[in-house]
Amino acid sequence: MQEFNNKVAVITGGGSGLGRELALCCAARGMKLVLGDVDEAGMQETLRLVEQAYPGTEAASMRLDVSKLEQVEELAALCKSRFGGAHLIFNNAGVSVNGPVWQNTVDDWDWVLGVNLYGVIWGVKVFTPMLIEQNEGHIINTASAAGWLNGPSSGVYNVSKTSVVALSETLALDLRDAQANVGVTVLCPAFFPTGIHLSDRNRPADKGETVEKSEISQKRAAALKYAVENGRIPASDIAEMTLKAVETDQFYVIPHRKIKHLIKLRAEAADREQGVFDSLNPEG
Numbered sequence: 001m002q003e004f005n006n007k008v009a010v011i012t013g014g015g016s017g018l019g020r021e022l023a024l025c026c027a028a029r030g031m032k033l034v035l036g037d038v039d040e041a042g043m044q045e046t047l048r049l050v051e052q053a054y055p056g057t058e059a060a061s062m063r064l065d066v067s068k069l070e071q072v073e074e075l076a077a078l079c080k081s082r083f084g085g086a087h088l089i090f091n092n093a094g095v096s097v098n099g100p101v102w103q104n105t106v107d108d109w110d111w112v113l114g115v116n117l118y119g120v121i122w123g124v125k126v127f128t129p130m131l132i133e134q135n136e137g138h139i140i141n142t143a144s145a146a147g148w149l150n151g152p153s154s155g156v157y158n159v160s161k162t163s164v165v166a167l168s169e170t171l172a173l174d175l176r177d178a179q180a181n182v183g184v185t186v187l188c189p190a191f192f193p194t195g196i197h198l199s200d201r202n203r204p205a206d207k208g209e210t211v212e213k214s215e216i217s218q219k220r221a222a223a224l225k226y227a228v229e230n231g232r233i234p235a236s237d238i239a240e241m242t243l244k245a246v247e248t249d250q251f252y253v254i255p256h257r258k259i260k261h262l263i264k265l266r267a268e269a270a271d272r273e274q275g276v277f278d279s280l281n282p283e284g
């Protein structure tokens, strides 16, 4: 899609981090915004920043838990009733949990797959027919470098993000089969500064049971915090790259060059059929 002015952008996870920057990028292009997030205060702050930078931007927001199909359907209904439809669908909300994968609890799996995977599945299921009917639109799924590279102590997150890459690739092929004028982009960044390492702030009380923090998983959590806080590409740049990808109908967005190199090394390790590839220690 190349013409954004007056079109509608739907952004899940619009109350923080990348979602907030996507909202600003879309507003800069004259788009109307529909934000969905469990964090209502965060969304209000995004809307305040949007109004400050781009006064008069039309926007709506709704408290949304992306893991619930009926709530994603309500989000689509809001787009229809308020703006007559939607054009860019950013399935972006995400959370993370760590721990050795056999120790992760049922709640860990339900919560993280609910948000990161089912959130994207429902976004695709609910909005794709709308875009096909309009014969215009683009779906942008936020995966991660973890969609390709599986580090230790983040198995639940890795499974969710690998699945988002798989879903996005299949969606693009199915839309091609259907000859639909609907684009797909899958975003696969490495660490960049946002609130993702503080995901527990959004953890629902009924999914509260988590893995006991061993010394090694505390070390891994500290490394994650460091990597996120010191990520070299700011969220604003990742958002801008994403919008450029929509403009040029680019499918994969892998903002960090090192990740492309590691993906090649992983393919080479698979070709050799030797020990498991460790992206944190690629030579090891």
Ligand SMILES: NC(=O)c1ccc[n+]([C@@H]2O[C@H](COP(=O)([O-])OP(=O)(O)OC[C@H]3O[C@@H](n4cnc5c(N)ncnc54)[C@H](O)[C@@H]3O)[C@@H](O)[C@H]2O)c1
Binding pocket: 012, 013, 014, 015, 016, 017, 018, 019, 036, 037, 038, 039, 042, 064, 065, 066, 067, 092, 093, 094, 095, 115, 142, 143, 144, 145, 188, 189, 190, 191, 192, 193, 194, 195, 196, 197, 198, 199, 202, 228, 231
């Ligand atoms: N920051 C990174 O290093 C990094 C790297 C790769 C991928 N990502 C992905 O980027 C996306 C955006 O995350 P971020 O880094 O901006 O983190 P963030 O924590 O700043 O933002 C995530 C947003 O999702 C919202 N959210 C959480 N649970 C939700 C739910 N059930 N329903 C709706 N909204 C919910 C949060 O309230 C928050 O506003 C995520 O999918 C994340 O996995 C982040």
